[in-house]
Amino acid sequence: MTVTAALRLDPARLRARLEGFGRIGALPGGGVCRLALTDADRAGRDHLVAEMQALGLTVTIDRIGNITGTRQGREDGPPVMIGSHIDSVATGGLYDGTLGVVAGLEIAEALNDADLTTRRPLAIAAFTNEEGARFAPDMMGSGVHQGALDLGAMLAVRGIDGAVLGDELARIGHSGPAPCPGPTPAAYLELHIEQGPVLEREGLDIAAVTGVQGISWTEMTIAGQSNHAGTTPMGLRRDAGLAAARITLAARALAQTFGPPLVATVGVLELSPGLTNVIPETARLTVDLRHTDADTLTRARAQLLAEAEVAAAEEGCALSTRSLADFPPVAFDPALVARIETAARARGLRTGRMPSGAGHDAQMFAPNCPTAMVFVPSQAGLSHNIAEHTEPAQLAAGAQVLADVALDLLEGTP
Ligand code: GLV
Ligand code: MN
Ligand code: MN
Numbered sequence: 001m002t003v004t005a006a007l008r009l010d011p012a013r014l015r016a017r018l019e020g021f022g023r024i025g026a027l028p029g030g031g032v033c034r035l036a037l038t039d040a041d042r043a044g045r046d047h048l049v050a051e052m053q054a055l056g057l058t059v060t061i062d063r064i065g066n067i068t069g070t071r072q073g074r075e076d077g078p079p080v081m082i083g084s085h086i087d088s089v090a091t092g093g094l095y096d097g098t099l100g101v102v103a104g105l106e107i108a109e110a111l112n113d114a115d116l117t118t119r120r121p122l123a124i125a126a127f128t129n130e131e132g133a134r135f136a137p138d139m140m141g142s143g144v145h146q147g148a149l150d151l152g153a154m155l156a157v158r159g160i161d162g163a164v165l166g167d168e169l170a171r172i173g174h175s176g177p178a179p180c181p182g183p184t185p186a187a188y189l190e191l192h193i194e195q196g197p198v199l200e201r202e203g204l205d206i207a208a209v210t211g212v213q214g215i216s217w218t219e220m221t222i223a224g225q226s227n228h229a230g231t232t233p234m235g236l237r238r239d240a241g242l243a244a245a246r247i248t249l250a251a252r253a254l255a256q257t258f259g260p261p262l263v264a265t266v267g268v269l270e271l272s273p274g275l276t277n278v279i280p281e282t283a284r285l286t287v288d289l290r291h292t293d294a295d296t297l298t299r300a301r302a303q304l305l306a307e308a309e310v311a312a313a314e315e316g317c318a319l320s321t322r323s324l325a326d327f328p329p330v331a332f333d334p335a336l337v338a339r340i341e342t343a344a345r346a347r348g349l350r351t352g353r354m355p356s357g358a359g360h361d362a363q364m365f366a367p368n369c370p371t372a373m374v375f376v377p378s379q380a381g382l383s384h385n386i387a388e389h390t391e392p393a394q395l396a397a398g399a400q401v402l403a404d405v406a407l408d409l410l411e412g413t414p
Pocket of ligand 2: 192
């Protein structure tokens, strides 16, 4: 054991910080709504900055609003970064993203308690708009930080409520001066809840995450003709809603035809004018497709687009499409994945390996520096749901594994 592996975390403090964030943007019945760059997100961000300052971290905010708190090392040079996000979907739980950030804060505080100065600096980061729920694409702040997404293009993105991202960033006072892309760290680590059922089903405490599957988001807009619901014969309709319904069914059929791990979701379906006695003139829907293999994902998307064209044409409608997110699958650093697995086993934890079904900020760092993630179980596999839950002992175990690996990296060579 190295001296740093003995770092003692305080699970109650970790939990209290998580609950503290859970009160910001709290929803009736539990969970949070901290959609990116809303007032609730601003409150979360201000709280985070205050927490970082209280721990003596040097806080910087960059031009896309990523917040980084840095703890000096004995040597200069790139830090070991622990990151995640504090924005949420509109029906979010307490853990998605926030756990990774508060685990970083807990490690910084435990280092302070132990009066330890590590060889490398430690950077704790909260990335802007990981969720992509208000502004597409997801993983936006980390994508800009690592040069995978263009800063100017992202600042110009219009959200689901019509707001422009750059305007919102300025409005909430989180458009900082630090340049983007930002410096690549020596290594990047992220603790996250699994957000699925695998760990619980297999009776595991920890997963060393091997990579993240590819993500493709497409917005489809269908233009038909509104007309009277009572007088227009069925054969004379150009019903945009009907075409959208056919595309929704085609997405499910696509997933069944390709088989796992392809997943397909229509998460937005809007009809206009949206009145009982009016045939829909326009429909807007989004399709989220994911697969671990890039070529298969490309083929699946192409097939769905072809089927959508047919569904629209057969209804006399016009289809237009727009890509909202297109991220390839990534593999994490095998040596770092193995270090996570070894650290978890050394703590006596039941440990496995798995790819991530959800997108994460870590995937933006993986091409540029040694990167890996730690997963802890999600009760009943629920996430993007206010009932999202992970037991305190599981949170503590995940944070401890993160700390063990982080401190090894902070003292040694990544
Ligand atoms: C991001 O959180 C995603 O996986 O949708
Ligand atoms: Mn997340
Ligand atoms: Mn999420």
